Amino acid sequence: MPAEARVAGPKTAHAHQFEDAGQQREAVTLGMWVFLVTEILFFGGLFLAYAVYRWSFPAAFTLASRHLDVLLGGVNTVVLIGSSLTMAFAVHAAQTGRRRALSLFLLLTMLLGGVFLGIKAVEYHAKFVERLIPGASFMMSEENAPAHFDPATDPAIAAGVPSVDPGAEADLQRHAQIFFSLYFAMTGMHALHMVIGLGLLTWLLFGAARGRFRPGADAPVEIVGLYWHFVDIIWIFLFPLLYLIGRHA
Numbered sequence: 001m002p003a004e005a006r007v008a009g010p011k012t013a014h015a016h017q018f019e020d021a022g023q024q025r026e027a028v029t030l031g032m033w034v035f036l037v038t039e040i041l042f043f044g045g046l047f048l049a050y051a052v053y054r055w056s057f058p059a060a061f062t063l064a065s066r067h068l069d070v071l072l073g074g075v076n077t078v079v080l081i082g083s084s085l086t087m088a089f090a091v092h093a094a095q096t097g098r099r100r101a102l103s104l105f106l107l108l109t110m111l112l113g114g115v116f117l118g119i120k121a122v123e124y125h126a127k128f129v130e131r132l133i134p135g136a137s138f139m140m141s142e143e144n145a146p147a148h149f150d151p152a153t154d155p156a157i158a159a160g161v162p163s164v165d166p167g168a169e170a171d172l173q174r175h176a177q178i179f180f181s182l183y184f185a186m187t188g189m190h191a192l193h194m195v196i197g198l199g200l201l202t203w204l205l206f207g208a209a210r211g212r213f214r215p216g217a218d219a220p221v222e223i224v225g226l227y228w229h230f231v232d233i234i235w236i237f238l239f240p241l242l243y244l245i246g247r248h249a
Contacts, residue, residue: 025219032223036230046186053178060175062246073243076119083112084232091225094218102208110201134177193231200224
C-alpha cells in the first residue's frame with residue numbers, strides 16, 4: 001500500500017510507521033507489557049522492603065496494622081474490582097463498535113476510581129488526625145492493641161512491677177513509623193497510578209465521544225484497560241498485606 005494512502009486517508013486505523021492496524025496493535029500491546037514489567041519490578045521492591053521489615057519487627061507491624069480501617073479498605077477493594085469489571089465491559093464495547101456503551105462504561109470506571117480515591121483521602125485524613133504520619137509528631141496509641149499489649153491487663157503491672165521498658169516502647173514507636181512509612185509509600189504510589197489512570201480514561205472518553213474507537217481501531221481502549229487492571233491487581237496484594245495480616249494475633 002502506498003505510504004501516501006496510509007498517511008492521508010481519514011479512515012486509516014493505524015499510524016504511518018506501521019504496515020497495518022494489526023502490526024500497530026502488536027507493537028503497542030508489547031510496549032504496554034514491557035511497561036507493566038517495569039512497574040512490577042518497582043512495586044516488587046516495595047513489597048520486598050515490607051516483607052523484610054515485617055519479619056524484623058512483627059510486634060510493631062501487628063500493632064500498627066490495627067490502626068488501619070479494614071471496613072474502608074474492604075469497601076475500596078470491592079470498588080476496584082467493580083471498576084475492573086466495567087473496564088472489561090468498555091473494552092468489549094469498543095471491540096463490538098457500541099459507542100454509547102463504551103462511553104457509559106468508561107464513565108462508570110472513572111466514577112468508581114474517583115470513589116476509591118475519595119475513600120483513600122478519608123483514610124489519610126484520619127491518620128493525620130491520629131498523629132500517625134511518620135515524623136516528629138508521630139505517636140501511636142495502644143487503644144487497638146491486643147490483650148498482651150494492654151497495660152491494664154498486664155499481670156506485671158497489676159503486681160506493681162513496671163513491665164513496659166521505656167526503651168522497648170521507643171523501639172515500638174520507631175518501628176511502627178516504618179510500617180506507616182511503607183503504608184503511605186505503597187498506597188500513595190498506587191493512588192498516583194490511579195490518578196494517571198483516570199487521566200487516560202478521560203482521554204478515552206473524549207475519543208469515544210468523537211467515534212474514534214471502533215472494531216479494528218480499539219487498541220487504545222484495550223491498552224488502557226491493561227493498565228487499569230494492573231493497578232487493581234496491585235491493590236489486591238496491598239489490602240491483605242497492610243490491613244489483614246497479623247490482625248487477629
